[in-house]
Amino acid sequence: SAVISQKPSRDICQRGTSLTIQCQVDSQVTMMFWYRQQPGQSLTLIATANQGSEATYESGFVIDKFPISRPNLTFSTLTVSNMSPEDSSIYLCSVRTGNTEAFFGQGTRLTVV
Amino acid sequence: GESVGLHLPTLSVQEGDNSIINCAYSNSASDYFIWYKQESGKGPQFIIDIRSNMDKRQGQRVTVLLNKTVKHLSLQIAATQPGDSAVYFCAGGGDDKIIFGKGTRLHILP
Numbered sequence: 001s002a003v004i005s006q007k008p009s010r011d012i013c014q015r016g017t018s019l020t021i022q023c024q025v026d027s028q029v030t031m032m033f034w035y036r037q038q039p040g041q042s043l044t045l046i047a048t049a050n051q052g053s054e055a056t057y058e059s060g061f062v063i064d065k066f067p068i069s070r071p072n073l074t075f076s077t078l079t080v081s082n083m084s085p086e087d088s089s090i091y092l093c094s095v096r097t098g099n100t101e102a103f104f105g106q107g108t109r110l111t112v113v
Numbered sequence: 114g115e116s117v118g119l120h121l122p123t124l125s126v127q128e129g130d131n132s133i134i135n136c137a138y139s140n141s142a143s144d145y146f147i148w149y150k151q152e153s154g155k156g157p158q159f160i161i162d163i164r165s166n167m168d169k170r171q172g173q174r175v176t177v178l179l180n181k182t183v184k185h186l187s188l189q190i191a192a193t194q195p196g197d198s199a200v201y202f203c204a205g206g207g208d209d210k211i212i213f214g215k216g217t218r219l220h221i222l223p
């Protein structure tokens with residue numbers, strides 16, 4: 001298993017600003033992902049965070065809006081840039097440890113005003 | 114691309130009865146399927162998974178059935194308890210990413 005810590009757990013931000021969310025894992029993991037969960041909705045994959053190289057983004061998500069870093073096998077950050085109210089959502093970090101199971105952090109609840 | 118969806122958005126079940134949550138998928142390329150449980154304010158929690166070459170798998174109080182002919186997945190929860198109240202997601206995965214379905218909220222009636 002893996003224990004994931006996300007910071008911050010929640011934040012209220014002004015539109016036009018940026019927020020960086022941190023994801024720390026208690027062990028080295030091969031795969032790390034970032035998901036978005038809008039209110040009352042399912043999880044949508046934003047990107048795969050690749051260690052030592054650029055993240056792989058899903059359709060509809062771009063690096064300029066959601067820059068991702070992954071400097072090592074236990075840490076990643078997701079930045080939500082130039083925020084608008086439509087970015088209000090829960091952002092979740094996820095890791096896989098080699099089998100089918102994926103572990104999730106508690107999420108970061110973002111409100112943009 | 115992968116697309117996984119659910120038949121019903123909400124399900125109300127009497128405590129002690131069995132619950133059946135259904136899911137349809139459109140892409141047969143997934144190597145496996147997973148059920149997650151998400152309680153309020155928490156991240157999704159793994160319940161059970163099934164490889165695409167299987168049709169049934171049982172866990173503790175849960176059973177997952179996979180019908181590849183009609184591209185249908187179900188989660189059966191035996192003797193539903195108040196602690197089972199949550200949103201349940203099916204998901205499909207391969208070697209890399211996992212794609213989620215829409216979710217079903219399970220209500221437990223006293």
